[in-house]
Amino acid sequence: MKQRKRTIVFTLAGLFIALLHLVPFYILLTVSFKDMRDISSKWIFPGYLFTDNFVSAWHKAELGRAFMNTAFITFLSVSLIIILGSLAAFPLARYQTRTNKWMYGFFVSALIVPPLTILVPLYKMFVNLGFMNTYFGVVLLHVTFHLAMSIFLYTSFIGTIPKELDEASMIDGASKIGMFFRIILPLLKPVTATIIIMNANSIWNDYQFSVFFLQKPESKTITVALSTFFGENSVQIGWVAAGALMAAIPSIIIYIFLQRYFVEGITSGAIKG
Incomplete structure (x- = not known):
């Protein structure tokens, strides 16, 4: 009872x-x-x-172009995060040397650095390097600030995979890089799905980097485009709501397809490690 x-x-x-x-x-x-x-x-x-709110939001904020810009930045950033994060995590998980332990601690410590605290020096550096209003610059920022969490999750998850698989593939003549892509990477689906959901959602909805580093109208992302509806004398709240609803659809679709891996990846990557 x-x-x-x-x-x-x-x-x-x-x-x-x-x-x-x-x-x-x-x-x-x-x-x-x-x-x-x-x-x-x-x-x-x-x-x-x-439905006029959706039509007005799409045309007034030029959401078609904003969707393409955001999709390109998100796809490229998440792809690099997955590739670089998994490749960096493999030796950290498999070879527990003093240097690797120090590097792992360095990556984990990077998680406590809020991006806004170094926004001013980042802006100055981007101006000096000519990275302003470039997709490359914004992608580089996203990869830099999201890579630490990805390495943390990948390292913990790879630690749960038996090392005997590595030895068996090496006996069969596979190189280390071939063994990683053919044996290890396919086993990382749960944690990869978790990383995709977490990072894609964060990058898709990013405002702080986009508003500072993508100032040209043709390079605006969705969040920056929708912010134009908030003026000093008027707020087009209906257009903002309609635009936000359309912007949320890709995130919802991604989660629906990957949600069965999400909990497993979080559990294995963050708890077992």
Whole structure:
């Protein structure tokens, strides 16, 4: 009886937490499908579907170009994070030398550095190097600040893979790099899915780097493009809500396809290690 009551309490608590997370999404829906002249409460879903907000947001903020810019930056950044992170984590996990332990500690310590604290020197360095308004510069920033967490997760996950697999592949004549790509990398699917979800969502929704380092109109990302609807004298909240809803669709799709690996990757990569 006591176990049943505990289960009911945990279930109700879980439902309550889930509802709290759904409330912002519900308000986003009501505002995006509501005419700006409608003064009814944002908690009341309109009895009509006003799609002009989506059309206006798409054209006024040039979201088509912003989507392409954001997708390119996100794809290239996440690809480099996966490749560099997994390659760096393999020797750190397999060869426990003093130097590798020091390097691992260095990467983990980088997690405590907030990007905003070094934004001013970064801006000055980018101006001097000519990286302003370049996709290369922003991709480099994203890879730099997201690589430490990826190395941490990959190192912990690779540590759970038996070393006998390495030895067996080496006996079969595989080189170390061939063994990594043919044996180890395919086994990293769960943690790779976790890294994709975490980093892709963060980079897709980035504002701090994009607003400072991509200032040309043709290079704006989604978040910067939507921020143009917030003016000193007016706020086009319906357009912002519609644009934010469209911007959230890719993240939702990625999570739907990779969510079955997400929990496994977090558990194996962060706890077992």
